[in-house]
């Protein structure tokens with residue numbers, strides 16, 4: 001059955017779709033007072049790169065709020081509402097001081113926590129500065145990114161440390177890229193493993209060295225977790241089956257598998273090459289923040305480029321606006337896919353298929369969590385510390401398993417589920433012990449030959 005306001009089944013029937021439809025307001029809008037905006041304000045988000053913080057305060061916009069970020073002369077980072085509490089001059093013109101920032105208009109001085117330290121034009125006995133605080137948010141600097149929490153102070157979760165923040169042998173380089181569209185479009189791309197078959201393969205030719213096998217339709221399994229999703233997509237090459245695990249921690253944090261690898265033999269619990277968040281700037285702009293993980297052991301094709309990672313750049317195909325128009329038109333990448341859906345995608349005009357299971361799962365969880373926040377309930381956060389980090393799974397495992405000519409997709413589906421079960425069972429261990437346990441359990445379940453020749 002078709003909904004005549006949303007779709008037509010009449011040839012040359014574009015006329016039937018002339019009426020504009022609204023976006024999914026509760027799911028997409030992030031400003032203060034919006035249901036999704038309130039939900040977003042329960043999480044830590046990256047809001048800046050530390051390389052942005054120099055001699056001048058930097059105006060930024062996050063979740064529809066105009067803010068200013070700076071590092072004061074004592075080295076502490078402040079994130080304040082942009083407009084001065086006195087008569088609203090922008091603090092982007094302020095002077096950075098030993099403690100906090102001083103407004104250029106009448107000299108009021110604000111500490112990084114919003115305390116007003118000085119109102120020099122007021123009489124000495126004035127108590128103005130004791131009566132109010134300027135709007136401020138807590139921040140945490142971590143490996144070249146600045147994270148902020150913009151929600152109710154009494155609901156602030158601890159800053160989560162993930163296992164992927166400290167992987168042996170990984171050098172993490174921060175980056176950030178703007179997209180002129182709603183945050184959800186960019187974030188959904190990370191829950192859509194099928195786009196790789198077409199966007200990065202069949203339609204435009206291979207775009208990622210080492211991942212040429214992505215042209216085959218994968219067998220995909222999604223695993224629901226309290227904090228989001230883990231999913232895996234699996235393809236066969238000869239007697240190898242290549243599984244790539246992804247993390248999606250709601251709202252927008254995602255990790256995928258390795259980059260510039262050579263998957264020509266068994267491999268156990270490869271780790272991610274990318275940790276990333278989509279931070280909403282406002283309803284129609286978003287900014288990717290993340291780290292590229294460089295890893296000499298896995299990136300054997302040596303095509304990564306550390307100098308190509310930073311502000312408005314990352315070293316893999318099609319992630320920014322900064323290619324020539326000809327290049328972008330001839331071989332569009334991820335950036336063109338999510339931005340060209342429009343400033344805010346109209347879900348009512350979509351017609352989802354079987355390949356969109358990940359997108360549907362993500363939207364369903366987001367809506368459920370948004371409603372929970374509306375009802376005053378708590379939502380799940382990743383909880384992890386340096387001593388006991390939150391476990392993630394993004395990365396590749398390759399097994400040697402001969403083809404099952406009667407039902408090879410069934411074999412791959414079973415193998416993925418078993419490997420995921422083993423990954424989750426290994427949560428009781430850390431680092432090398434975790435990988436050893438996974439290898440041991442894979443051998444036990446699939447036989448020694450499944451990992452013959454695997455590198456340690």
Ligand code: FES
Nearest residue numbers: 084086087103106
């Ligand atoms: S407007 Fe900032 S001190 Fe007056």
Ligand SMILES: [Fe+2]
Nearest residue numbers: 195196200334
């Ligand atoms: Fe992609």
